[in-house]
Amino acid sequence: MKSRKILNVICLIFVINMARSQSSHWSKLFDTHSTMDLGSSMPTNVIVDDENILIPVVEKDHLNFYKLNGNGEVIQSLNTNYASGQFTTMISLEESYAIIFDNAPQGPAPVYRLLYLNKNLEVIDEHHLDLPGNTALSRVLTLFKINNQLYFTASDYSNETYSLLSVSNNNELTLKFSGAFSVSQDKVDVLPNGNIVVDYEYEKFHTLKCINPLSGLLVWEKNYGIGNEMDLGYRKSINELGQIFLARHVRKWDENSQQKDGIYLQKINSDSGDIMMSKTLNIEKDGAVRLEELQFDNTTQSLYITYLSYAIVSEIVFSKLDASCNVLNQVVIPAPDNKNSSSPIFRKSKLKLKGDGSVILVYRSFKNPLEMENLNLNLYSPHFELENTAELNIPNKNGDEICTDIEVMNDKIVISGFVPNTNPSMFWEKMQHFVAMVDLTENLTLNGVQNSNGVSIEPNPVKNTLTLKSEYVFNELTIYNQSGQCMVNLKNPGKTIDVSQLSSGAYLIKIIGIKNNTTTLKFIKS
Numbered sequence: 001m002k003s004r005k006i007l008n009v010i011c012l013i014f015v016i017n018m019a020r021s022q023s024s025h026w027s028k029l030f031d032t033h034s035t036m037d038l039g040s041s042m043p044t045n046v047i048v049d050d051e052n053i054l055i056p057v058v059e060k061d062h063l064n065f066y067k068l069n070g071n072g073e074v075i076q077s078l079n080t081n082y083a084s085g086q087f088t089t090m091i092s093l094e095e096s097y098a099i100i101f102d103n104a105p106q107g108p109a110p111v112y113r114l115l116y117l118n119k120n121l122e123v124i125d126e127h128h129l130d131l132p133g134n135t136a137l138s139r140v141l142t143l144f145k146i147n148n149q150l151y152f153t154a155s156d157y158s159n160e161t162y163s164l165l166s167v168s169n170n171n172e173l174t175l176k177f178s179g180a181f182s183v184s185q186d187k188v189d190v191l192p193n194g195n196i197v198v199d200y201e202y203e204k205f206h207t208l209k210c211i212n213p214l215s216g217l218l219v220w221e222k223n224y225g226i227g228n229e230m231d232l233g234y235r236k237s238i239n240e241l242g243q244i245f246l247a248r249h250v251r252k253w254d255e256n257s258q259q260k261d262g263i264y265l266q267k268i269n270s271d272s273g274d275i276m277m278s279k280t281l282n283i284e285k286d287g288a289v290r291l292e293e294l295q296f297d298n299t300t301q302s303l304y305i306t307y308l309s310y311a312i313v314s315e316i317v318f319s320k321l322d323a324s325c326n327v328l329n330q331v332v333i334p335a336p337d338n339k340n341s342s343s344p345i346f347r348k349s350k351l352k353l354k355g356d357g358s359v360i361l362v363y364r365s366f367k368n369p370l371e372m373e374n375l376n377l378n379l380y381s382p383h384f385e386l387e388n389t390a391e392l393n394i395p396n397k398n399g400d401e402i403c404t405d406i407e408v409m410n411d412k413i414v415i416s417g418f419v420p421n422t423n424p425s426m427f428w429e430k431m432q433h434f435v436a437m438v439d440l441t442e443n444l445t446l447n448g449v450q451n452s453n454g455v456s457i458e459p460n461p462v463k464n465t466l467t468l469k470s471e472y473v474f475n476e477l478t479i480y481n482q483s484g485q486c487m488v489n490l491k492n493p494g495k496t497i498d499v500s501q502l503s504s505g506a507y508l509i510k511i512i513g514i515k516n517n518t519t520t521l522k523f524i525k526s
Helices: none
Strands: 026-033 047-049 052-059 062-068 074-083 096-102 112-118 123-128 138-146 149-156 161-167 173-179 187-190 196-199 207-211 218-223 230-238 244-253 259-268 275-281 288-297 302-309 315-322 327-334 349-353 359-368 372-380 386-392 402-409 412-419 431-438 456-458 465-469 474-480 486-491 496-498 505-513 518-525
Touching: 026 052, 026 062, 047 402, 052 431, 074 112, 096 138, 138 187, 173 207, 187 230, 196 230, 230 288, 244 288, 244 302, 259 288, 259 302, 288 349, 302 349, 302 359, 349 402, 359 402, 372 412, 386 431, 386 505, 456 518
Parallel strands: none
Antiparallel strands: 026 431, 047 052, 052 062, 062 074, 096 112, 112 123, 138 149, 149 161, 161 173, 187 196, 196 207, 207 218, 230 244, 244 259, 259 275, 288 302, 302 315, 315 327, 349 359, 359 372, 372 386, 402 412, 412 431, 456 465, 465 496, 474 486, 474 505, 505 518
8 A cells, every 4th residue: 555644734735814804714725736637626525524624635636635623723634645636525434434536637547546534534445446448538427325335426438338336345346227328427316215316417408317226227217308499507406305306407599599598497206207396487687697506495495596697797696486486585696707717617606505494605706806706605594684794715826716515514604615727728727625614603693783792783774874883993894785795895984874875675784893803783774
């Protein structure tokens, strides 16, 4: 076995960012990864385990692992000394972690290895994977588990095959399912009955496959696309009853040959694949540029969806629907693009359900040529009211911030992702992975009640002038509407704020003190 060493913390190139709007907000930017391999842009996930954060990253073309505490301090790390390009999501097992990675990113064909780590980030087992076909165009897609049993999917463009394989306790591979087609990506969801449902996000005519992973039998397969339309992206989400919610982005043309995009919503019986209900989503502007997220919240029995709409300035439409796919609430958020980067090819928004009925929206928006595209975080209540907002700006980055995973740790938000190269034609050069934490509950006070920082506002509701009641001096004041859009920003504000130009409705006011302590309050403009 190759020698490995625990990295000294000072070897890690980090930056800790104490954001001006969040005192408990930190971010860490890892060393660059410069291999000419598109696999380096594969999603990076983060695991929250025993009050710690675990993240796999590729630095200087090698696969490394880091464990951090809630303050962003590295407490353990591992350099595998393995070259790595593409790698899968890391899976948490009962007493270990598992990950698959390509150990020959610049070789004639990928060489995949399955690596097991214990809780101390020590390698306890590793295994070379012999994929079916194993050609230069073979690719591992998704690693997942069912009851602590590992499975993964793979695709081979040379042989036009798609495979589902299981991994035994002694690392033997068993081919469970094989189909005569190939895809570049897939998404696997496990149903309550133990079967899996697979979609391909952009490909195969909006097809879903239901497979029994134990027997390998195809339970059902349905193509939900329509022949006279162009099938674009599609997303699925599954509720606690096993019902599948499917959103389909399609393109069609009217009698004047004008392009018109639409989003169709369907509820599907997971036992048969039969459609139980169909709805057409009334979308903003002239259509949807890209369907991005779809998630069903079992707590509120609500369906959340995000998509980009056609507009001069890119906009994210975020909607909350009931279980019958009727729109309950919707916000439209301006999110301009960085025109000089590769970022538009990546999803612009991502959702995280907190489990208490609230939902977190993370989205990218161009700030300025120096900061480029930052990540913005909006916290919405179970009633779809904006409760807090924050902006993440990772210093010394060489490009935009791309979010790949969101987790919750002690009610704080943990984000992982990567920063692509600024050159839009060569986004895989000098990539950097990052992890960050944002506290969206810190010093949050509703309805103007005085908080621990000794700040309150009156009157509330307010018509023209809002008064800040505090013995302290403030550095900055920002007012956000319910979309999270900045409406007012004042440096060194006084104690009276003119809000007469604001439209009627609910707003958040975020106040930063001279010691960078932050207070967030909610008020109503009458």
